[in-house]
Amino acid sequence: MTQAFWDRVTGARVDRLPAHPLLGRYQLTETGRVNGHDAAAHTPVVPTGSGRWSAGVAGRLGEGTFARDALPDPALAARTAAVVAALATASQQAVPGPPAGSPPSQETEHERWIAVPPLATDLIAQLRAVPDDDPVELLEQAMDADLSRLEAVCQRPEARLRPEASVVPLARARRMAQDAVTYLAAHTEDWQRRSIGGVFPRRLRAIHNEPDPNLYENQVAVQLVDHLIAFVEWRRQRLEATSSVLTDLDELAGQLQSRPWRSSHRLATLIGEFADRVDLNEDVQRLLRRTREHRRRLDRLRTTRLYRDRQVTRRARFSADLRQTNMFVHHQDYRRVAALWRAWARASRTAGLDSSVAxxxxxxxxxxxxxxxxxxxxxxxxxxxxxxxxxxxxxxxxxxxxxxxxxxxxxxxxxxxxxxxxxxxxxxxxxxxxxxxxxxxxxxxxxxxxxxxxxxxxxxxxxxxxxxxxxxxxxxxxxxxxxxxxxxxxxxxxxxxxxxxxxxxxxxxxxxxxxxxxxxxxxxxxxxAGYPPRIRCPADLLGELTATGSGWLRVADERHLAMDRPPTPAELSTVDNRVAAWRGRRVSPGRRKEHQASADALTAGLHTARALLDRLAHCPVCGLRLGDPRGLHARAGTFTATCRNCRSEWGTRSCGHCGTDYPVIETTSQRSAQGHPVATSGLGNELLAVPCWQATATGTYICPNCGRCGGWGGRPGRDCHRCADPDERN
Structure with a gap:
C-alpha cells in the first residue's frame, strides 16, 4: 500500500504498518475503509474485538494484528469518555442570562470548556450526595443482605429427579425399564442361569432417579455469580481511581508550604476545584473494604458444588424480570437470589456496567x-x-x-x-x-x-x-x-x-x-536560544546607537548590535528618535529607498529584540516581571535574573562540551532534589533544563543539545558517570 498511512508521532507518511502497530499512532491519509467500514481521511487504524485490523486506500488493502495490550483498558476508556462527555456538555450548554440590572455575562464557550476538570470525577460527585434510590448503592446493600442466600444456593442447590435407564446388578434393581425383557433376551451375557420356567437374570435394565441440577433457577444463580464478580471488579477499579485522585489532592495540599507562593496559588486553585470533596477519602476507603470483602466471598463461590457442576447450562440469557417460578416465589433462598438478580439488572442498566467504549x-x-x-x-x-x-x-x-x-x-x-x-x-x-x-x-x-x-x-x-x-x-x-x-x-x-x-x-x-x-x-x-538578540544595523550608525543605548546596547560585530537587557520605554524611545533622525538624513536618490528600508528594518529589529527580552524578564515560576530591567544581568553571552517575589533564579548557562546556551531555573525544591533518578514529573513551570541525577557536583544541568551535564569531562572529582559512560548515556 503506497503512502497509505499517516504516522502522527513522526509526522510522516508510511507505506505499511508494522507487525503490531500502536493504538492511535497511524491514520488513513485519504478516504478509504477501516475494518470493513467506510472511513474518512485521518481515521485511526484500530483493532477489532479479535485484535485484527484491515485498512484499504485507493483500492489497495492491508491487514494485520495489534499487540495484546492495544485494546484500551475498560476503566480508562470509560473515564476518558466521561471527561469528553463533560467537555461536550460544557460546549453546548447555554449561558444563563444575568439578573435584571446586572452587567451582561462575559462567560465564553472556551471558559466553560476549560473549567471541566481533567479528571473523571463522576464517582466523587456521586459520593457527595448519594440518593436513596441509587442503583449501585441498592445493589451493594442487597449483596450485604442476601449474599449469604446465594452462598446457600451454591452449596446446597435444589435439583429435580430425572429417570434414567441403565443395566445394574439384580440386587440393585428397584424398577424395571419398559424394554428390560427385550434387552435381556438379546444379551445372554447378563443371564445367571436358565430353567424350565424361564431365565434368571444376573443383571437387569432398571429405572433409577438421578438428581438434575440444570434448573432454570440454578442457571440464574450461576450466572449471577459471574455478573456480581464483574460488578465488584468494576466498582473496585472506580473506587481505587477515586482514592488515587483524593490522595493526589492531599499530597498536593501538603506541598503548598514548600513552594513559592505563586506556584502554591496555582496548585491551590487546582485543588480548590475539589475542595468540597477532599473529605471523602474515608468514605471511599470504607466502600473499598466492603467491595473487597464482597469479592472474597464471591471468589469462594467459584469452588462450590453448583458453580463447578458442568451440567448447569451457562449460555442461556435471562431478562431483568425473571420468570416467577415456584422456587423464586416460595423458596426462602431462591426468592432472595431472584431479588439480588433484579438489583444487579437495574444497576447494570442505569450505571452502564456492561457498556464498552470502542x-x-x-x-x-x-x-x-x-x-x-x-x-x-x-x-x-x-x-x-x-x-x-x-x-x-x-x-x-x-x-x-x-x-x-x-x-x-x-x-x-x-x-x-x-x-x-x-x-x-x-x-x-x-x-x-x-x-x-x-x-x-x-x-x-x-x-x-x-x-x-x-x-x-x-x-x-x-x-x-x-x-x-x-x-x-x-x-x-x-x-x-x-x-x-x-x-x-x-x-x-x-x-x-x-x-x-x-x-x-x-x-x-x-x-x-x-x-x-x-x-x-x-x-x-x-x-x-536567541539571547542576546542581534539587530542588523548600518555601519555608520553602530557607534551612535551604542553610545545612546549604553548599558543595554553593544556592538556585536561590524554589522550587528546586541541587546543585553530590555530597555525602559524612555531608553527605547531615545534610540528610536536617533534612528528616525538617521532615516531623515539626505542621501542620493538612488540610495533613498534602500536607506529607508534599512531604517525600518532596524526599528523593527529593535522592537522585536525588546519583546524577546521582555518575555525573558518575566519570572517563569510566578510570572512577575522584573521591577527594574537592569535586574537582568548579562555576562559572556548568558544572563541571570532573580525574582523579587518568589526568589527564584533563572537565566542561561553555556555547555562546557558543545558551547550551547540553555535556560535553567534555580528553586529551593530543585536544590534539594539532587540524587533522584526522576524528580521532574510534578515540577511543572519550576523546571527548564533538567538537573543531572547522577552528577556528584550540585547545580549541574543536562545540556539539551548534547545530553551531557556540567559535571562531565572537566576537573578531577567532578566527572559524571552518566555522561562519561556511553552505556549510561544510551
Missing part, C-alpha cells in the same frame, strides 16, 4: 483529553484566551495572550495533533497516543517505541512530545533509565534533543503539571 471512540476521546491538558497548562502559565470558542479538532486557531504581551496560537489539526506557535513559528507539537505503553510489566512495547523515537530524532523543526496513558504506579515498576525516558520533555536525552514522552490519564491530577513543564520549556527555550 477503540476508535477512545482514540478520539483521548485526543480531546490531551487538548484539555494543553489548554489548562496555558492557563497555569498565565495565558488567557482571546478567542471565545473551544479547541476542537480541525477547528479555527485559538489565540492566547500571556506574560510579556506574549501571543501564542494553538491549533488542533485534522489528525488530532496539537501545535503551539508564536509569530508563525511552531514552538511545540503535542501528539496524543492512546496506547498504554507502560501497562505491560515487561516494558517490551515501551522499549521498542523508545527505539523508534530515538531513530526519528527531529534534527530540525519544533520539539515534539507524545502524551500517552500511563500512571505513576506503572512508572515505578520500570528500570530507572527507562523510567526517566518514559517521563521526559525530550530536553534531557543522551545524544541531544529528541521526541519527549509524557504520561497522562484522567485518573491522575498531575497530567496538567507534566504538560505545563513541556509548554514552559518550549516557550522559554526558544527565546533563550
Amino acid at each position: 477503540p476508535g471512540v477512545f482514540c478520539t476521546g483521548y485526543d480531546q483529553f490531551v487538548a484539555l491538558l494543553v489548554a489548562r497548562a496555558l492557563d497555569a502559565l498565565g495565558y488567557v484566551a482571546t478567542t471565545p470558542h473551544a479547541p476542537i479538532t480541525g477547528g479555527p486557531d485559538l489565540h492566547y495572550e500571556g506574560p510579556g504581551d506574549d501571543i501564542l496560537v494553538l491549533r488542533i489539526g485534522n489528525d488530532g495533533v496539537v501545535e503551539l506557535s508564536r509569530d508563525g513559528h511552531a514552538l511545540l507539537v503535542v501528539v496524543p497516543l492512546p496506547h498504554p505503553l507502560t501497562a505491560d510489566g515487561s516494558a517490551g512495547t515501551l522499549h521498542a517505541f523508545v527505539d523508534d523515537l530515538d531513530r526519528a530524532r527531529p534534527h530540525t523543526g519544533p520539539p515534539r512530545v507524545v502524551v500517552y496513558p500511563g500512571t505513576r504506579a506503572e512508572l515505578k515498576e520500570l528500570p530507572p533509565r527507562l523510567r526517566a525516558r518514559a517521563d521526559s520533555v525530550g530536553n534531557d536525552l543522551p545524544g541531544g534533543p529528541g521526541i519527549g514522552l509524557l504520561p497522562a490519564t484522567p485518573t491522575e491530577i498531575d497530567g496538567v503539571e507534566r504538560m505545563t513543564r513541556a509548554l514552559q520549556w518550549a516557550r522559554v527555550a526558544s527565546d533563550a
Whole structure:
C-alpha cells in the first residue's frame, strides 16, 4: 500500500504498518475503509474485538494484528469518555442570562470548556450526595443482605429427579425399564442361569432417579455469580481511581508550604476545584473494604458444588424480570437470589456496567483529553484566551495572550495533533497516543517505541512530545533509565534533543503539571536560544546607537548590535528618535529607498529584540516581571535574573562540551532534589533544563543539545558517570 498511512508521532507518511502497530499512532491519509467500514481521511487504524485490523486506500488493502495490550483498558476508556462527555456538555450548554440590572455575562464557550476538570470525577460527585434510590448503592446493600442466600444456593442447590435407564446388578434393581425383557433376551451375557420356567437374570435394565441440577433457577444463580464478580471488579477499579485522585489532592495540599507562593496559588486553585470533596477519602476507603470483602466471598463461590457442576447450562440469557417460578416465589433462598438478580439488572442498566467504549471512540476521546491538558497548562502559565470558542479538532486557531504581551496560537489539526506557535513559528507539537505503553510489566512495547523515537530524532523543526496513558504506579515498576525516558520533555536525552514522552490519564491530577513543564520549556527555550538578540544595523550608525543605548546596547560585530537587557520605554524611545533622525538624513536618490528600508528594518529589529527580552524578564515560576530591567544581568553571552517575589533564579548557562546556551531555573525544591533518578514529573513551570541525577557536583544541568551535564569531562572529582559512560548515556 503506497503512502497509505499517516504516522502522527513522526509526522510522516508510511507505506505499511508494522507487525503490531500502536493504538492511535497511524491514520488513513485519504478516504478509504477501516475494518470493513467506510472511513474518512485521518481515521485511526484500530483493532477489532479479535485484535485484527484491515485498512484499504485507493483500492489497495492491508491487514494485520495489534499487540495484546492495544485494546484500551475498560476503566480508562470509560473515564476518558466521561471527561469528553463533560467537555461536550460544557460546549453546548447555554449561558444563563444575568439578573435584571446586572452587567451582561462575559462567560465564553472556551471558559466553560476549560473549567471541566481533567479528571473523571463522576464517582466523587456521586459520593457527595448519594440518593436513596441509587442503583449501585441498592445493589451493594442487597449483596450485604442476601449474599449469604446465594452462598446457600451454591452449596446446597435444589435439583429435580430425572429417570434414567441403565443395566445394574439384580440386587440393585428397584424398577424395571419398559424394554428390560427385550434387552435381556438379546444379551445372554447378563443371564445367571436358565430353567424350565424361564431365565434368571444376573443383571437387569432398571429405572433409577438421578438428581438434575440444570434448573432454570440454578442457571440464574450461576450466572449471577459471574455478573456480581464483574460488578465488584468494576466498582473496585472506580473506587481505587477515586482514592488515587483524593490522595493526589492531599499530597498536593501538603506541598503548598514548600513552594513559592505563586506556584502554591496555582496548585491551590487546582485543588480548590475539589475542595468540597477532599473529605471523602474515608468514605471511599470504607466502600473499598466492603467491595473487597464482597469479592472474597464471591471468589469462594467459584469452588462450590453448583458453580463447578458442568451440567448447569451457562449460555442461556435471562431478562431483568425473571420468570416467577415456584422456587423464586416460595423458596426462602431462591426468592432472595431472584431479588439480588433484579438489583444487579437495574444497576447494570442505569450505571452502564456492561457498556464498552470502542477503540476508535477512545482514540478520539483521548485526543480531546490531551487538548484539555494543553489548554489548562496555558492557563497555569498565565495565558488567557482571546478567542471565545473551544479547541476542537480541525477547528479555527485559538489565540492566547500571556506574560510579556506574549501571543501564542494553538491549533488542533485534522489528525488530532496539537501545535503551539508564536509569530508563525511552531514552538511545540503535542501528539496524543492512546496506547498504554507502560501497562505491560515487561516494558517490551515501551522499549521498542523508545527505539523508534530515538531513530526519528527531529534534527530540525519544533520539539515534539507524545502524551500517552500511563500512571505513576506503572512508572515505578520500570528500570530507572527507562523510567526517566518514559517521563521526559525530550530536553534531557543522551545524544541531544529528541521526541519527549509524557504520561497522562484522567485518573491522575498531575497530567496538567507534566504538560505545563513541556509548554514552559518550549516557550522559554526558544527565546533563550536567541539571547542576546542581534539587530542588523548600518555601519555608520553602530557607534551612535551604542553610545545612546549604553548599558543595554553593544556592538556585536561590524554589522550587528546586541541587546543585553530590555530597555525602559524612555531608553527605547531615545534610540528610536536617533534612528528616525538617521532615516531623515539626505542621501542620493538612488540610495533613498534602500536607506529607508534599512531604517525600518532596524526599528523593527529593535522592537522585536525588546519583546524577546521582555518575555525573558518575566519570572517563569510566578510570572512577575522584573521591577527594574537592569535586574537582568548579562555576562559572556548568558544572563541571570532573580525574582523579587518568589526568589527564584533563572537565566542561561553555556555547555562546557558543545558551547550551547540553555535556560535553567534555580528553586529551593530543585536544590534539594539532587540524587533522584526522576524528580521532574510534578515540577511543572519550576523546571527548564533538567538537573543531572547522577552528577556528584550540585547545580549541574543536562545540556539539551548534547545530553551531557556540567559535571562531565572537566576537573578531577567532578566527572559524571552518566555522561562519561556511553552505556549510561544510551
